[in-house]
Amino acid sequence: MKLTEQTWTDIAACETDLAVLPVGSTEQHGPHAPLGTDTLTATAVAEAGVDKYDGTAVLGPTVPVGVAAEHRQFPGTLWVSEDTFREYVRETIQSLTTHGWDRVVLVNGHGGNVDALRELCGTVVRESEAYAVPFTWFDADIYGDIEVDIRMGHGGPVETSVVQYTDPDLVREERIERAGKESTAGWGEWQSGVNLAYDSAEFTENGVVGDPREGGAAAGEQLLDSAATALAELLDAVERRDTTRPRRRD
């Protein structure tokens, strides 16, 4: 049930304690994929997962700007600080819980949000009555049934494929060949297991990590379906979870 499409009287009658809040980002995704890629994919996975889930979950609006300063050299990229992001998302969860939706799953579409989301959800669980957990769709167990062997990069085959399937008009197909040729294989500049780089512009010229030519709309359809299944299973587990806090050992 999409929160933004309901009236307050309709949503008041909705009996569930489960909410889903998609979290995206607005940032460069190479010359071929739109700046809204992470927001589009988080929204698509959240919608498909809520559809697949047997129970009822309230689907909140997608948070469009995240922790993305690592892409700031590329025009169009927007970001907020981790502090602002944590506070904003935490308070949004708090407002959901005010209405009785006190089991919240965040569906995340951006790698830069991962650490902050895990931390803020931990704070929610430890310091309030609510339960919250982040689901970063591309880090979930979704690759087992996909026909091509593709891995997450940035503007790479995984997220490009999903947008090719969900919003084909937004992917510049004629630029994929060159974007792939000029892409970087891995994320960062590594020494002794340490990433020396902070910004993506330090190790990629066109902003692309991983080769988008390896994917396509068919792979995107499979990825979306697999992510939706994983999310539906997670929603079921969160709904059934005993959220009583563990007793203090003595």
Ligand SMILES: [Zn+2]
């Ligand atoms: Zn992305």
